[in-house]
Amino acid sequence: MDPIKFRCKECHKRVEAQYTLDSVRASLARQEDTIIFALIERAKFPLNNFGHNRLFGSDEYIGSMINGLVLKTEAVQSKAGRYINPEENPFFPENLPPSAAPDYPFSEFLQGAGASININKEIWEVYFHELIPMFIKCGDDGNHAQSVLADLTLLQAISRRIHYGKFVAEVKFRESPKIYEPLIRAKDSEGLMDELSSESVEERVVKRVERKATVFGQEVSLEYDVSGDTYMINSVASKLYKKYLIPLTKKVQVEYLLKRLD
Numbered sequence: 001m002d003p004i005k006f007r008c009k010e011c012h013k014r015v016e017a018q019y020t021l022d023s024v025r026a027s028l029a030r031q032e033d034t035i036i037f038a039l040i041e042r043a044k045f046p047l048n049n050f051g052h053n054r055l056f057g058s059d060e061y062i063g064s065m066i067n068g069l070v071l072k073t074e075a076v077q078s079k080a081g082r083y084i085n086p087e088e089n090p091f092f093p094e095n096l097p098p099s100a101a102p103d104y105p106f107s108e109f110l111q112g113a114g115a116s117i118n119i120n121k122e123i124w125e126v127y128f129h130e131l132i133p134m135f136i137k138c139g140d141d142g143n144h145a146q147s148v149l150a151d152l153t154l155l156q157a158i159s160r161r162i163h164y165g166k167f168v169a170e171v172k173f174r175e176s177p178k179i180y181e182p183l184i185r186a187k188d189s190e191g192l193m194d195e196l197s198s199e200s201v202e203e204r205v206v207k208r209v210e211r212k213a214t215v216f217g218q219e220v221s222l223e224y225d226v227s228g229d230t231y232m233i234n235s236v237a238s239k240l241y242k243k244y245l246i247p248l249t250k251k252v253q254v255e256y257l258l259k260r261l262d
């Protein structure tokens with residue numbers, strides 16, 4: 001197939017991202033939609049034995065189906081430039097091929113050694129050992145590749161949300177350097193955690209997620225407006241946020257800030 005040759009006048013224009021507390025919160029809210037739809041997609045499949053299937057044998061990668069597919073997919077996406085975007089973090093950063101995509105001047109908003117924080121190993125553990133058992137039924141419907149790719153889409157959306165904490169932390173630091181600098185110099189993780197946390201904002205996020213998940217999970221029909229909850233992921237989505245996504249986003253914020261002045 002021929003690649004698309006068309007290019008509009010806007011193609012080469014650099015779009016400098018403006019990060020403010022409002023804009024990063026708006027981005028977190030949009031990312032909720034992606035995560036909820038990815039949860040709905042994954043919920044369509046049973047467990048599908050991801051831990052046992054072997055893929056890519058011989059001298060290539062040998063591992064479980066999920067490891068193999070994620071490793072290979074990330075390699076392809078890395079070549080296509082996914083990880084030159086500072087908002088993206090790979091699950092298998094070791095030996096990723098470099099980007100072959102044209103250079104793009106992504107914003108250099110993040111500062112210090114914290115810009116390269118990657119807690120995907122922890123996210124991976126939480127995902128397979130705590131999140132998946134929360135909403136996926138045991139069983140095998142033969143759709144192994146499909147369910148693994150649904151896992152990857154969901155994992156990437158979750159990872160992006162959690163690592164977006166770096167951008168939230170940088171915005172907060174720039175807004176109040178006089179508050180954050182002494183805490184960073186004193187390596188006061190608890191003080192930083194207290195400073196960046198807002199219980200009322202967190203409550204609003206969890207409530208909004210539950211509401212969105214209820215609406216997105218409904219079946220829409222031509223005969224009647226909406227019918228019952230199809231995928232039952234509203235309680236899963238709000239629990240996911242309360243128990244894992246918000247705490248891990250805050251952990252990334254603290255880790256980022258501790259390295260902000262390095």
Ligand SMILES: O=C(O)C(=O)C[C@]1(C(=O)O)C=C[C@@H](O)C=C1
Pocket residue numbers: 025028168196197198199201202205245246247249250
């Ligand atoms: O909105 C913020 O200020 C954030 O830091 C993001 C976030 C979240 O993960 O949703 C994390 C910490 C705050 O307590 C509130 C919300």
